[in-house]
Amino acid sequence: MTDDVTDVEQARNEAVTTLLQVEAVSKRYDATQALDCVDFDVRAGEIHALLGENGAGKSTLVRIMSGAVQPDEGVLRWSGDETSLNSPGVALKVGIAVVHQELALMPHLTVAENLYLNMIPTAGGRIGEAVGIVSRRRLYSRAAEFLRSIDFELDPRSLVGSLNQSQRQLVEIARALAQQARLILLDEPTSSLPPHERQDLANRLRSLRDHGIGIVLVTHLLGEAHELADRITVLRDGRRVGTVSSDEIDIQKLIELMTGRSEGSIFPEHDGRRSDERVPRLELRHLASYPSVKDVSFAVFAGEIVGLAGLVGAGRTGVLETIFGRRTRADGDILVDGRPVNYRSPLTAIEAGVAFIPEDRQTDGLFPEQSIRANVVIAAAQAKRGAKVTRLGRLVVSPRLARQVAAKLITALQIRTPSSELAARTLSGGNQQKVVLARWLAMEPSIVLADDPTRGVSIGSKIEIYQLLRDLARRGAAIVVVSSEFEELVGMCDRVIIVDQGANVAKLDLTRTTDFGADDLLHLVLSSTTVQAEAS
Amino acid sequence: MMRRESSPGERDSSVMTAAIASDEPRSHEASTRSRFKIARLSLRDWIRRAGVLLPLALIWIYLAVDVDVFLTTYNLNNLLLQGAVIGVLAFGTTFALLTEQIDLSIGAVAGTSAVGAAYVLVNYGWPWYMGVVAGVGVGFLFGVANGIFSTAFGIPSFITTLATLGIASGISYNLTGGESLYNFPEKFQDIGQGHIFGVRSPIVIALGVLVVLQFVLKRTRFGMSVYSVGDNASAAGLAGIRTMRIKAYAMIISGTCAGIAGVLLAAQLNTANPGFGAATLLPAIAAVVIGGTALTGGVGSVFGTALGVLVIVTLQNGLDLKGVNPFWKEPVIGAVILSVAVLDRRRR
Numbered sequence: 001m002t003d004d005v006t007d008v009e010q011a012r013n014e015a016v017t018t019l020l021q022v023e024a025v026s027k028r029y030d031a032t033q034a035l036d037c038v039d040f041d042v043r044a045g046e047i048h049a050l051l052g053e054n055g056a057g058k059s060t061l062v063r064i065m066s067g068a069v070q071p072d073e074g075v076l077r078w079s080g081d082e083t084s085l086n087s088p089g090v091a092l093k094v095g096i097a098v099v100h101q102e103l104a105l106m107p108h109l110t111v112a113e114n115l116y117l118n119m120i121p122t123a124g125g126r127i128g129e130a131v132g133i134v135s136r137r138r139l140y141s142r143a144a145e146f147l148r149s150i151d152f153e154l155d156p157r158s159l160v161g162s163l164n165q166s167q168r169q170l171v172e173i174a175r176a177l178a179q180q181a182r183l184i185l186l187d188e189p190t191s192s193l194p195p196h197e198r199q200d201l202a203n204r205l206r207s208l209r210d211h212g213i214g215i216v217l218v219t220h221l222l223g224e225a226h227e228l229a230d231r232i233t234v235l236r237d238g239r240r241v242g243t244v245s246s247d248e249i250d251i252q253k254l255i256e257l258m259t260g261r262s263e264g265s266i267f268p269e270h271d272g273r274r275s276d277e278r279v280p281r282l283e284l285r286h287l288a289s290y291p292s293v294k295d296v297s298f299a300v301f302a303g304e305i306v307g308l309a310g311l312v313g314a315g316r317t318g319v320l321e322t323i324f325g326r327r328t329r330a331d332g333d334i335l336v337d338g339r340p341v342n343y344r345s346p347l348t349a350i351e352a353g354v355a356f357i358p359e360d361r362q363t364d365g366l367f368p369e370q371s372i373r374a375n376v377v378i379a380a381a382q383a384k385r386g387a388k389v390t391r392l393g394r395l396v397v398s399p400r401l402a403r404q405v406a407a408k409l410i411t412a413l414q415i416r417t418p419s420s421e422l423a424a425r426t427l428s429g430g431n432q433q434k435v436v437l438a439r440w441l442a443m444e445p446s447i448v449l450a451d452d453p454t455r456g457v458s459i460g461s462k463i464e465i466y467q468l469l470r471d472l473a474r475r476g477a478a479i480v481v482v483s484s485e486f487e488e489l490v491g492m493c494d495r496v497i498i499v500d501q502g503a504n505v506a507k508l509d510l511t512r513t514t515d516f517g518a519d520d521l522l523h524l525v526l527s528s529t530t531v532q533a534e535a536s
Numbered sequence: 537m538m539r540r541e542s543s544p545g546e547r548d549s550s551v552m553t554a555a556i557a558s559d560e561p562r563s564h565e566a567s568t569r570s571r572f573k574i575a576r577l578s579l580r581d582w583i584r585r586a587g588v589l590l591p592l593a594l595i596w597i598y599l600a601v602d603v604d605v606f607l608t609t610y611n612l613n614n615l616l617l618q619g620a621v622i623g624v625l626a627f628g629t630t631f632a633l634l635t636e637q638i639d640l641s642i643g644a645v646a647g648t649s650a651v652g653a654a655y656v657l658v659n660y661g662w663p664w665y666m667g668v669v670a671g672v673g674v675g676f677l678f679g680v681a682n683g684i685f686s687t688a689f690g691i692p693s694f695i696t697t698l699a700t701l702g703i704a705s706g707i708s709y710n711l712t713g714g715e716s717l718y719n720f721p722e723k724f725q726d727i728g729q730g731h732i733f734g735v736r737s738p739i740v741i742a743l744g745v746l747v748v749l750q751f752v753l754k755r756t757r758f759g760m761s762v763y764s765v766g767d768n769a770s771a772a773g774l775a776g777i778r779t780m781r782i783k784a785y786a787m788i789i790s791g792t793c794a795g796i797a798g799v800l801l802a803a804q805l806n807t808a809n810p811g812f813g814a815a816t817l818l819p820a821i822a823a824v825v826i827g828g829t830a831l832t833g834g835v836g837s838v839f840g841t842a843l844g845v846l847v848i849v850t851l852q853n854g855l856d857l858k859g860v861n862p863f864w865k866e867p868v869i870g871a872v873i874l875s876v877a878v879l880d881r882r883r884r
Contacts, residue, residue, distance in 0.1 A: 326774065347776040356774055364774055367767040369834045378764055381757050382776035396756050439775065 017079065018043050019183045019214040020065060020096065025074030027060050034060040036238045037074070042183055042214040047205060049217045049229035049246070053258055053430075053458035056235040058218050062185050065216070066098040067091030097176030098185040099169065107161030111154050111171055112143035115178050150177055151207050166197035170204060183214040188456070196311070202228050220458060222251050222258075223487065234258055259460050267491035268470040270511050279338040281478035282447050284319070286332035292318040294502030295332070300478040302446075305469060307493035308482045309525050315502035316482040317359060320449040323480075324356040325349040336447070350383045355440035359451040359482070365436040368425035372417055373406040375424045376438045380405065386443035409438035414464065430461030437468060448472055448479045454488065466492050486525070487518040498525055588827060588843045595850050603857045611853070613736065619849040620738035621646075621797050621804075623842060625820035626827075627742075627749050628793020630841045631786040633824055634753075634766045636833030637686060637693035639787060641678060642794040642820055644704035647813025649674040649798025651708040654717035654808030657724060664724035668799055675795015678704060682791055683784030693787065708810035718807035728803030738800045745793065750838045762786060766833025818866060819848045822873045847872070 022040040026033070035057045042048050052058045063069035065076070067085030076083055078094050085091040088098070105114050113120070120134050143156035152170050154163075160171060169189055176184050189201060205215060205228065219225050225232055226246050233243040234257040241257050280299035287296045292315035300306045308316040321327045323334055325343030333340050336352065343349035346356070358364035367375050380386040381397055387405040391398045406420045413434045417427060424435055433453070440448065450469065454462045469492065473479050483489050489496055490510065498506040506524060510516055599606040625642050632639040653671030656662045662670070682700055686693040732740040753759040764772040765782045773779050797816070802808040827844030829836025848869060855865055 324774075345778070346774050347778065350776040358771075358774060363768070364770050367764050367771060367834070369767045369830075370763055374760060374763070378760065378772075378777075379775040381760055390757055394757060397760055399755075 018077075019079065021077040021080075022061070022065065023075045023077065025061070025064060025071040025076070027057075027064065027069065027071050033238050035064075035071070038235070038238070038240045040065075040233055040240070040243075042216055044182065044214050045209055045212045046230040047209050047215045047217055047228055049219060049225035049232045050235065051219065051222065051225055051232060051254065051258055052235035053460045056258075056458075057238040058235055059187070060238075061235070062098065062187060062216070062218055065091075066096060066185055068098075092179060092181065095180060095182040096185065097179065097181035097183070098187065099172045099176060099189065100187050105160050105168055105171060108159065110157050110159055111147075111163075112139050112156035114160050114171055115143050115146070115156070115175050117175075146178060147174060150174065150211065152204065164197060166193050166201045169193075169201060173204075173208070177208075177213070181213075183216070184208070185216045185218070187218045188220065189217070198224070220456065221485075222254050222459065226251055226254065255459055258458075259463075268467050270494050280335075281337060282323070282480070283335040283338075284323070284332065285335065287319065287322060287329065287334065288331035288502075289318060289322040289327045289329050292502050293322055293327075293330075296499065296502070296504050297332075298497045298504055298507065300447075300480055302476045302478050303473050304495065305473050305479040305481060305493045307489040307496040308480065308499050309486065309489050309496050309521060310499040311525065314499045316499050317451050318502070319499070320356060320451050320480065320482060323349070323447075324354055324449055326356075347382060350379060350443065351385060353385060353443070353446040355443055355445035355448045357436060357440060357448070357450040357453050359455065361433055361436050366424050366432050369423050371421050372410070372415070372424050372427070372435055373402055373420040375435050376406040376409055376420075376442060377402045379439050380442040383443065405442055406438075409441055413438050413441070413468065430457035433457050433461065433465065437465065441468075441472075445472070446477055448477050450479065450481045452483055453481065454483070454485075462488075485518075486521045490516060490518050490521050496521065500525075588840065588847060592843060592847050592850065595847070595854065599850070599854050599857070603854070606854070606857060611857070613739075615849050615853045616739045617736055617804075618852065619845045620736075620742040621800050622816060622819045622823060622848060623742040623845045624745050624793050624797040624800065625816055626823040626841045626845055627745050627838050628790040628796075629820060630749075630824050630827075630829055630836060630838050631753075631762060632693065632790040633829045633831060634762050634833055634836055635783045635786040636766045636769070636831075637783060637786065638821075638831075639682060639693065639697045639790040639794075640817065640821075641682060641697040641701040641704055642790060642797075643813040643815070643817030644701040644708075645675055645678045645791060645794040645813065646798040646801060646816055647810060648678070648704040648708040649795040650802035650808040650812050651711050651717065651798075651810055653724075653799050653802050654720065655711050657720050658717045664721040664727075667720065667724050667802075668727070671799035671802065672792060672795040675798060676788065676792045678794070679788035679791020680784075683787035686787060687780040687784045705810070705814070708812075712808075712810050714810060716807050716809040720803070720806055724803055725806050726803070728800055728805070738804060741796070741800065745796065746838060746842055749789070753838055758782070758785065763834055766835075768834070818869055819852070822869050823848050825873055826876050 018041050020042050022038065024037045024039060025035055026037050027035040038057065038061060040050075040061060050058050050061065060069065064071050065085070067088045067090050070084075070086070076085060078096075083094065085094065085096070091097075106117070109117075116139060120139060140156050147154050147156060152174055154167060154170060154174070160168060163171065173184060173186075186205075193201065202224070205217075209215060209230075217225065217229060226249075229246050231243055232246050232249065232254065234241040234254065236258060281302045283299040285297050288294055292313065294315070296315070296319050298306065308319065310316050318327060322329055323343070325345050325348055329342065334343075335341065341352065343352065343354070349356070362368075367378070370378075377387070377389045377397075380389050381394075381402075384394070387401075389397060389402045389405055391401075403420065409415075410417070410420055415427070415431050415434045415438065417431065424432060427435065433456075437453070448469070453469070454465050457465070466488075469479055469481070481489070481493060483492075494511050495507065495509050497504050498508075508516075508524070605611050625646060629639045629642050649671040652674040653667040656670045657664070657667040678700055682693065682696050685691050685699075686696040726737065727741075728738055730737045753762060761772065761777045761782045764775065764777055765779045769779050772782075794813075798813065801812055823844035824836070824841050825831070825844070826847050827836065827840035827842065829840060851868060851872065852865055855868065856862070
C-alpha cells in the first residue's frame with residue numbers, strides 16, 4: 001500500500017508535463033468546416049473532457065489526435081516536440097490509443113488473448129519461437145501481473161463474450177495500456193452502460209489518472225464530465241468555446257456554453273393527469289412475458305408522461321415490447337381505454353395507434369441506406385391510420401404525398417438536412433433519432449412507448465425531444481418512457497414506476513412533490529432493489 | 537461444350553449464343569429509347585449507375601473501334617437477345633438479393649421450367665399457352681418452396697436454394713431421361729423467335745419484365761418494404777412490416793422470373809434439354825452484383841441490374857467477336873465479379 005501511495009505521488013509530481021498539444025488545428029470536409037483553429041491539450045495524469053453537440057467537431061478532433069485524419073492546418077506536439085501522426089499505427093507507437101464506442105474485441109477469446117493479440121508470448125526454445133507456439137502459461141501469468149499492476153479486477157482467463165459492457169471497456173483500455181499508451185482517447189465510454197457500471201468505470205479511470213495516464217473523455221453526459229474530469233473543453237460549430245477547470249463551472253453554465261443559449265430549464269413543465277379523465281388510456285394488470293417481465297401493473301392516462309425506472313435487466317424494455325406485440329404476452333391483461341386488447345404483432349399495435357421508439361436506433365429504428373423520406377413515411381405506408389402516403393388501395397406509394405408528409409415533419413422537428421432524398425445514414429445521431437420520432441408522429445399515435453429516446457444524442461437534441469414528447473402528451477397521447485438517466489426521468493415524467501426483476505415495486509407522483517431530484521430517485525431505485533433481492 | 541469457330545452468327549455450342557444463331561438482323565431502337573426513362577432517380581442512383589456506365593461505355597467504344605461488325609444492327613440485336621434470358625433471371629433475383637437472400641436455384645429452375653413446358657407440349661399435345669402456364673408455373677412453385685423454407689422454416693436461403701437447385705435439376709433429368717424434347721407448336725416458338733413491334737419478342741418480354749419490376753420496386757408499398765427489410769429487418773418489423781412475408785414474396789418473384797426465362801429459352805431454341813439452365817446462373821448473379829445491388833441487402837435496383845446484364849452480354853459478345861476460345865467466357869465473368877466486389881468494398 002505505501003508503495004502505491006508513493007507511486008501515485010510521484011506520478012502526480014510528474015503530471016505537470018503536457019502529453020499532447022494541439023495548436024490551431026483546422027479541418028474542412030467539403031462544405032463543412034469541421035474544426036476551425038482549435039487549441040487543445042492533455043496533461044499526464046489528468047482527465048480532460050471534450051464536450052459539444054453533435055457536429056461540434058468532437059469526433060474530428062479525436063480522429064486527428066488518433067492519427068486517423070490529417071489536419072489541414074495546425075500543429076500537433078507530443079511532449080513538446082512537433083509530430084505528425086500519419087496513421088493510427090503511428091499514433092499508437094507514440095503512445096496514443098483510442099477506445100471507440102463500438103469495441104473492437106474478440107468475444108470468443110479470453111481477456112489475456114485479447115490483451116496480447118498481436119504480441120502473444122511464445123514457448124521457449126528455438127522451435128517454439130520459430131513456429132510461434134503459444135505459451136498459455138506465460139500468456140496468463142503475464143496478463144494477470146499486468147492487470148494487477150493497473151488495478152483492474154479482471155480474470156485473464158474469462159471469455160470476453162461473458163463480460164459485461166464496462167468490463168469489456170476495461171479490457172480495451174488495458175489493451176491500450178499493454179501497448180505502452182500514455183494517452184487514451186475514450187469516445188463515449190459510458191453511454192451504453194447502466195448506472196452502477198458507469199460508477200465502476202469512473203473509479204478505474206480515476207485510478208489510471210493517478211498512475212499518470214492522460215485521458216480524453218468524449219461524452220454527452222454533462223454530469224459525468226463535470227464529476228470525473230479535471231478540465232473540460234467545450235466545442236461548438238467547430239470552434240473552441242472554452243477550456244475550464246471543472247471546479248470553476250456548474251452544469252447550467254456548461255449547457256449554456258454548449259448550446260449557446262441561456263434559457264432556464266432543459267425540461268418542459270410537468271402537466272400531469274387531466275382531472276376529467278376517469279378511464280386510463282393504457283392500463284397493465286399483472287402483465288407477464290418471457291423472459292424478463294413477471295408481474296407489472298400500472299396505468300397511464302391521456303396527457304400523462306409516465307417513466308419506468310430500474311436497473312438494466314429489470315424488464316423495462318420487455319414491458320414496452322410486450323405492449324407493442326413484439327413479445328408474446330404470457331399472462332395478465334393490457335387494457336386500452338378500458339377494453340382488453342391483444343396485439344399479436346407490431347402491425348396490429350400500430351393500427352391501434354401505438355408507437356414504439358426503440359432503444360437502439362441503429363439496430364431497431366433506422367434504415368441507413370434508405371432516403372430520409374422513406375424512413376419517415378415507412379410506418380404510415382404500412383398502416384391504415386396516420387398520414388396518407390399511398391394510393392390505389394394502399395398498393396402504390398405516392399411520391400407526392402410522401403414528400404409532403406416528410407417535408408412537414410422535417411420542418412416541424414427541425415431535422416437538419418439539405419434534402420429528404422439523402423440516405424438517413426448521412427444525418428447526425430440526434431437528427432437520426434428525430435427521423436425515427438417523425439415516423440411515429442406521422443401516425444398520430446394515442447399511446448407512445450419510448451425506450452430511452454434520448455440515448456446518445458446531444459443536449460440540444462435532447463431538449464427538442466423532451467419538448468416533442470410533452471407536446472404529444474398535451475395533444476392527448478399517453479406516454480411511457482424508459483430511461484437510464486434518472487435526471488431525465490425526474491425532469492420529464494409526471495409519474496415514475498420503479499421496476500425491478502420484472503415487477504413494479506414502487507410508484508411515485510412527481511407532480512405533487514417538489515425538490516425530488518435524480519439522486520433521490522437513484523436511492524429509491526437502489527433501495528427497492530435491495531428490498532426485492534432480500535425478499536426473493 | 538465443343539470447340540467451335542467463333543465468327544459472329546455462327547452456331548455456338550453454348551446455350552445462350554445458340555439462341556442467337558438463327559437470328560435475323562433487326563433494329564434495336566426500342567432498347568436504347570427505354571434505357572433512361574423509367575423512374576425518377578435520386579442523385580445516388582445516378583452515381584451508382586455511372587459506376588457501371590463508365591466501364592460499359594469503355595468496352596463499347598473499344599469494341600466499336602476494334603471490331604467492325606460490333607455496331608451492326610445484326611450484332612446488337614444478337615447481343616440484346618442474349619441479354620433477354622439472363623436479364624429476366626437477373627431482374628427477378630435482384631429481389632432476393634435486395635432482401636438479403638440469394639437464389640442459387642434460378643438456373644436449374646429455368647431449365648426445369650423449359651423441360652416442364654416442353655413436356656406438356658410434346659408428350660401431352662397441350663396447346664401453346666398451356667406450355668407457357670406449365671413453364672412459368674414450375675418456376676412459381678419453386679419460388680414458393682424457396683420462400684417457405686427460407687422464411688417459415690428459417691433455413692438460410694443459401695441452403696434452401698442449393699437444395700432446390702439439386703431437386704430441380706434432378707426432376708428435369710428424370711422427366712426427359714436425359715434426352716432433349718423438341719418440335720413445339722409454332723405459336724409457342726413465336727414467343728422466342730417472333731417479333732413484337734418489329735423487335736424480337738424475347739427482348740420485348742424482358743423489357744416488359746424490367747419495367748414492371750422496376751415500378752414495383754420504386755413505386756409500390758411492397759417495393760418500399762423490400763428495401764426496408766433488406767436494409768434493417770429488425771427496424772422493418774417494428775415499423776409494421778411483415779418481414780418474413782416480404783422475404784418469401786421476393787423468392788417467389790425470383791422463381792417466377794426463372795420460369796419465364798425457361799419458357800423463353802425453350803421457345804427460342806425449339807428444344808428443351810435438362811442441362812439448359814446451369815450455364816445461366818453465373819451470368820445472372822454476376823449481372824445483379826455488377827449492377828450495384830448490395831449482397832447485404834437494401835441497396836440496388838432492377839434498373840442497375842439491367843446495366844449489369846449489358847456489361848455481361850457485351851463481354852460475352854466481345855469475346856465471341858474477338859475469336860477468343862469460348863471456354864474463357866466463364867473465367868472472365870468470374871474475374872469481373874471479383875473485381876466489382878473488390879471495387880465496391882474499397883468504395884465504402
